[in-house]
Each structure stands twice: as structure tokens, then as C-alpha cells.
Amino acid sequence: MTELLRKNNVVAGILAIIRIYLGYSWITGGWGKITGGSFDATGFLHGAIAKSTGEHPAVQSWWAAFLENVALPNASLFTFLVMWGEVLVGIALILGLFTNFAALMGITMNFAFVFSGTVSTNGQMILLTVLLLVAGANAGKFGLDRYVMPYLKTFINKKQSNSIEKVVEV
Incomplete structure (x- = not known):
């Protein structure tokens, strides 16, 4: 199954x-x-923290502790990261540019939302993103990754060989 996801052109489509x-x-x-203009993560964070109490909490205590002690004091930073993270992940996935990294960042946000007690479409998005991550490079085959990744690989290999040559010279 993994081989099919990683190599097949129809699957790439x-x-x-x-x-x-x-x-x-x-x-x-x-x-x-x-x-x-009105998005502020503070309300969402307070709501998630509130879901960590009661007889059947929807948010685990360890996640609520993170939200309360790290995210809430830095709510403006998290507001910025969520807004722009969503846009940048969206652009990268649409263009097929750095697809695997964009998918990884997207699934990270989805899990953060699920950990915070939000269901919505996050489960569906996680499942679909897992397919992209398992497929590896095939997920970006019909996108800009097809052109960018070989260039980056060549560029990195050149840099590494130049570094090795400098070490050998010394």
C-alpha cells in the first residue's frame, strides 16, 4: 500500500x-x-482550558496546563501563528511547494485544535494529511515540488561537496 502511495502517477493525481x-x-x-479583524486566540484558549474540568473533560490536564502556562500568556503570538500558519500552509499545499513540511505543520495545528476540544473537520483533515505524509514526494509530484526539490537536492549536494573539499584542503 505504501509503495502505491509513493510511486503511482494516478495516486499522485x-x-x-x-x-x-x-x-x-x-x-x-x-x-x-x-x-x-476580530480573531483573537484568547477566547479559544480560555474555552479550551474550561473544557479540562468536570466529570468528563474534553481536554486533557497536561494540554490545559500548556495552554494556561504557555499559550495564554502569549495569546497574541499564538493568534499570529494560527492566522498566518493557516494561510501559509494553505498556499504551500495548493501550490504543492514543500508539501511534506506544509502537511506536517497542518497536521500539527489540527492536533492542537483536537487536543483543545474542537472536533469540527479536524479529524477528516488529519486523516487526509496522513495520506499526504505517507505518500512523501508523490504528494507534491503534480506541484512545484516537482521542480523545486531536485534543484534543492543539487544545491545541497554542491554545498556539501564544497565543504568536504575545504576540510580535505586543510
């Missing part, structure tokens, strides 16, 4: 559709927060 769908979901969510 299906992954491109999934990637663009996820990218659209991220970019519209983030852009709405940026242009709406």
Missing part, C-alpha cells in the same frame, strides 16, 4: 486533489481570520 482541497480549507480559514 488523487493526492493533488486532496492536497488542493486541504490547502483551500486552510487558506480560507486563515484568510477569514486575517481579514475579519
Whole structure:
């Protein structure tokens, strides 16, 4: 199954559709927060912390402690990171540029939202993103990764060989 996800051209096309769908979901969510002018993570953080108490808490105590002691005191930073993170992940996924990194950052945000007691479409997005991550480079085959990644690989190999030559000279 993994081989099919990583090598097949038809699957690469299906992954491109999934990637663009996820990218659209991220970019519209983030852009709405940026242009709406009223997004502030403080209310969300307070709500998540409140869900960590009671008989059946929706938020684990360790996550609530993180939210209360790290995220809440830095709510303006987290507001910025969520808004722009969603937009940048969306752009990268739509373009198929640094697809694996964008998918990893997207799934990280999805898990943070799920840990905070929000269900919504996060479960679906996590499942689809896992497909992209397992597929590796095939997920960005029909995107800019097809051109950028070979260039980066050549560039990095050149830098490494130049570094090795300098060490050998010394």
C-alpha cells in the first residue's frame, strides 16, 4: 500500500486533489481570520482550558496546563501563528511547494485544535494529511515540488561537496 502511495502517477493525481482541497480549507480559514479583524486566540484558549474540568473533560490536564502556562500568556503570538500558519500552509499545499513540511505543520495545528476540544473537520483533515505524509514526494509530484526539490537536492549536494573539499584542503 505504501509503495502505491509513493510511486503511482494516478495516486499522485488523487493526492493533488486532496492536497488542493486541504490547502483551500486552510487558506480560507486563515484568510477569514486575517481579514475579519476580530480573531483573537484568547477566547479559544480560555474555552479550551474550561473544557479540562468536570466529570468528563474534553481536554486533557497536561494540554490545559500548556495552554494556561504557555499559550495564554502569549495569546497574541499564538493568534499570529494560527492566522498566518493557516494561510501559509494553505498556499504551500495548493501550490504543492514543500508539501511534506506544509502537511506536517497542518497536521500539527489540527492536533492542537483536537487536543483543545474542537472536533469540527479536524479529524477528516488529519486523516487526509496522513495520506499526504505517507505518500512523501508523490504528494507534491503534480506541484512545484516537482521542480523545486531536485534543484534543492543539487544545491545541497554542491554545498556539501564544497565543504568536504575545504576540510580535505586543510
